[in-house]
Amino acid sequence: MNEATPQGKRLGIVVGGSLTEGINVKLDSATPIEEMAVGRYVVIEGQKCRFFGMISDVTLGATNQQLTITPPDVSDPFIAEVIAGTGTYGVIHVGLRLTLSGDAMSILQGPQPVKTVPAHFSMVREASEADIERVFGQEDEKHFYVGTPLDMETKVCLDIPEFVKRSNGIFGKSGTGKTFFTRLLLIGMVQKKAAANLIFDMHNEYGWQVQSEEKRFVKGLKQLFPSKVAVFTLDEDSARRRGLSADYIVEIGSDEIEPEDIELLRETLNLTQPAVEAVYQFSRHFGEKRWLETFLKLDEAADIKDLLDKLSVHESSYRNLRRGLAKLSRLHFLVPHARENSVQRILEYLDRGINVVLEFGRYDDLTAYVLVANILTRRIYDKYRERKEAARGDEKAEPYPLVITIEEAHKFLNPAVSEQTIFGKIAREMRKYNVTLLVIDQRPSGIDDEVMSQLGTKVAYLLDNEKDIDSVLMGTSGKSELKTVLAKLEARQQALIFGHALPMPVVVKTREYGSAESYREFGFRDAAELKRKAEEDIKGLF
Amino acid sequence: MSEKIGEVIEASTGQFVAECYELHSPPPLGSLVKTSDSDVEIYGVVCNAATESVDPGRRPIARGKEEATEEGIYRQHPQLSKLLRTTFDILVIGHAQGDELYHYLPPHPSRVHSFVYLCETDEVRRFTQSLDFLPILLGTKAVAVDEIASACLRQASCAHDDKRTFLVKAGKEVAVLLSGDLNRLNAILRRIRA
Numbered sequence: 184m185n186e187a188t189p190q191g192k193r194l195g196i197v198v199g200g201s202l203t204e205g206i207n208v209k210l211d212s213a214t215p216i217e218e219m220a221v222g223r224y225v226v227i228e229g230q231k232c233r234f235f236g237m238i239s240d241v242t243l244g245a246t247n248q249q250l251t252i253t254p255p256d257v258s259d260p261f262i263a264e265v266i267a268g269t270g271t272y273g274v275i276h277v278g279l280r281l282t283l284s285g286d287a288m289s290i291l292q293g294p295q296p297v298k299t300v301p302a303h304f305s306m307v308r309e310a311s312e313a314d315i316e317r318v319f320g321q322e323d324e325k326h327f328y329v330g331t332p333l334d335m336e337t338k339v340c341l342d343i344p345e346f347v348k349r350s351n352g353i354f355g356k357s358g359t360g361k362t363f364f365t366r367l368l369l370i371g372m373v374q375k376k377a378a379a380n381l382i383f384d385m386h387n388e389y390g391w392q393v394q395s396e397e398k399r400f401v402k403g404l405k406q407l408f409p410s411k412v413a414v415f416t417l418d419e420d421s422a423r424r425r426g427l428s429a430d431y432i433v434e435i436g437s438d439e440i441e442p443e444d445i446e447l448l449r450e451t452l453n454l455t456q457p458a459v460e461a462v463y464q465f466s467r468h469f470g471e472k473r474w475l476e477t478f479l480k481l482d483e484a485a486d487i488k489d490l491l492d493k494l495s496v497h498e499s500s501y502r503n504l505r506r507g508l509a510k511l512s513r514l515h516f517l518v519p520h521a522r523e524n525s526v527q528r529i530l531e532y533l534d535r536g537i538n539v540v541l542e543f544g545r546y547d548d549l550t551a552y553v554l555v556a557n558i559l560t561r562r563i564y565d566k567y568r569e570r571k572e573a574a575r576g577d578e579k580a581e582p583y584p585l586v587i588t589i590e591e592a593h594k595f596l597n598p599a600v601s602e603q604t605i606f607g608k609i610a611r612e613m614r615k616y617n618v619t620l621l622v623i624d625q626r627p628s629g630i631d632d633e634v635m636s637q638l639g640t641k642v643a644y645l646l647d648n649e650k651d652i653d654s655v656l657m658g659t660s661g662k663s664e665l666k667t668v669l670a671k672l673e674a675r676q677q678a679l680i681f682g683h684a685l686p687m688p689v690v691v692k693t694r695e696y697g698s699a700e701s702y703r704e705f706g707f708r709d710a711a712e713l714k715r716k717a718e719e720d721i722k723g724l725f
Numbered sequence: 726m727s728e729k730i731g732e733v734i735e736a737s738t739g740q741f742v743a744e745c746y747e748l749h750s751p752p753p754l755g756s757l758v759k760t761s762d763s764d765v766e767i768y769g770v771v772c773n774a775a776t777e778s779v780d781p782g783r784r785p786i787a788r789g790k791e792e793a794t795e796e797g798i799y800r801q802h803p804q805l806s807k808l809l810r811t812t813f814d815i816l817v818i819g820h821a822q823g824d825e826l827y828h829y830l831p832p833h834p835s836r837v838h839s840f841v842y843l844c845e846t847d848e849v850r851r852f853t854q855s856l857d858f859l860p861i862l863l864g865t866k867a868v869a870v871d872e873i874a875s876a877c878l879r880q881a882s883c884a885h886d887d888k889r890t891f892l893v894k895a896g897k898e899v900a901v902l903l904s905g906d907l908n909r910l911n912a913i914l915r916r917i918r919a
Contacts, residue, residue: 265896
């Protein structure tokens with residue numbers, strides 16, 4: 184009954200359901216219900232087309248209610264075997280995702296979204312490796328392998344050029360594997376040459392090696408792709424201590440800080456609303472370029488009452504602002520006037536297709552992060568916009584696609600500030616200017632709904648807060664089914680990926696990162712190997 | 726060739742009665758027997774057997790008061806084996822025409838005086854490959870229908886190499902047919918458990 188065909192094991196038959204609610208499948212008595220994990224793929228053989236779906240729920244059924252009240256003598260293996268599948272049976276709930284009809288045209292077009300359901304009693308089977316491959320593609324110059332589906336060996340691949348066309352998000356509780364997956368994606372983008380990356384690396388995790396939770400050192404991007412990655416830092420000492428020689432030391436001139444930047448820091452600097460408004464007054468009074476420097480130099484003791492009166496700023500607001508901005512003077516990378524134009528430097532690298540990791544060194548507090556990320560991104564975005572407009576549709580002159588990676592994204596994209604920050608703008612206007620975001624966050628509910636709904640592809644690790652789950656799944660079809668799947672993910676290395684770059688949602692065990700073998704797969708060769716290769720080449724020459 | 730065990734003495738489409746050639750030797754309850762109506766072979770399950778007086782008006786009387794053994798009675802009264810007879814009832818569950826087996830009632834009943842044969846192991850196995858006859862068996866109005874059905878399945882299982890697999894398959898079929906009547910289902914399952 185349960186013949187193992189190369190197409191995958193038969194599981195049961197369709198007995199009911201709907202397109203919106205999903206399909207109910209009665210399991211054959213020989214199908215062990217305990218193997219039907221939520222998140223696994225099944226294929227339904229309809230009369231004209233084949234449907235792909237994902238198990239979203241498993242229920243137990245009985246033909247007769249009396250059976251559940253006076254259960255048969257199941258201690259007898261014979262009776263237990265007879266009753267299984269006849270009197271009692273298992274039902275899996277399958278959310279339909281894609282169809283593939285049999286004609287030649289649709290084979291060329293690939294899987295299509297579902298618009299109908301399979302007929303009653305259509306045969307349901309496990310998705311085979313070949314089925315999965317047909318849906319998620321094979322690893323090639325566009326597709327990057329990110330992980331394997333649950334209990335399978337097939338590779339799930341992301342279409343990287345499609346991926347970078349929209350802003351994307353990676354969400355999950357702390358310690359679930361967000362950073363590892365981000366590294367993977369960055370490698371994918373480097374490998375497939377789909378976009379240049381600018382990574383605001385708050386905790387110095389991406390550029391150089393870091394220790395994983397298992398106390399193992401894992402290599403950073405710079406170590407894997409030395410010629411394609413540049414590490415910029417705000418804190419030279421920290422980089423040196425970690426054995427990294429940074430490509431460039433970034434300085435930010437206080438003449439580059441605009442009142443809008445301070446507005447974004449309102450929460451982290453603990454400023455009141457009148458204090459923030461006072462910033463605009465000071466900026467007008469002292470001049471856009473010099474206001475911060477002059478303000479910080481204002482003598483505490485001096486009588487500034489006249490000035491405050493003139494600008495109609497209340498003294499308490501002034502005190503509040505002063506306390507807040509004093510924090511900025513502790514940031515050593517902040518100088519009155521930067522010697523070099525950091526933005527220009529970053530752009531030079533990005534133009535050459537070199538990815539830039541900006542490390543924050545010891546300045547891993549939010550003040551520095553939000554300030555620097557916002558200032559740099561705003562400038563870079565402006566440049567991109569100018570160039571895109573200058574290109575006027577000439578594809579060759581268009582700037583190389585840029586992906587900006589930010590952590591703690593809710594600080595930039597929360598409903599209160601997302602309207603003002605450059606990040607909110609990028610997320611909303613999407614790819615018009617070839618700049619997109621990769622946002623990483625553990626509290627997606629803190630991000631503005633409008634921004635969330637614009638994210639193309641979302642990677643969700645385990646989340647257990649109801650609000651976070653809702654916000655990640657907002658606007659996704661089959662939300663209730665995905666919700667069950669999302670809440671049942673394992674605590675580590677399992678992620679639900681869905682959205683633009685994938686034909687249908689998938690739960691993956693993420694690809695390994697950190698072993699020597701995994702580095703080799705990414706195209707990394709260690710010193711010994713390179714030496715051997717060089718020797719062989721030399722031999723070949725003579 | 727199957728063993729000839731009796732002769733049809735009363736026939737209808739769904740059921741027939743046969744008389745044994747040997748007194749007190751009816752086929753076991755639930756065993757598969759066959760008879761024929763010209764080119765149609767009719768299969769049935771033994772659902773009852775009885776030994777009684779040939780003349781319904783004359784009931785047998787007890788004769789063994791002076792005898793030491795039961796055989797002694799028949800030795801002393803040789804006429805008894807002529808005055809008594811053993812009959813058995815057969816529930817028709819299918820038929821065969823040529824090489825084809827059909828698990829439903831034949832177009833005509835068998836003729837009276839047709840010979841009745843006990844089916845051999847191979848034939849039982851061939852006939853019970855399909856369990857489509859179970860609805861007839863379970864739906865009959867006979868007194869101890871569940872006993873007959875269990876006996877039939879037990880008997881048939883002996884003809885199969887893998888007794889347990891056959892019984893599980895049959896049990897599942899019964900479970901589907903009797904899904905509305907758990908008491909009967911439980912009774913049958915307990916009687917056929919392997």
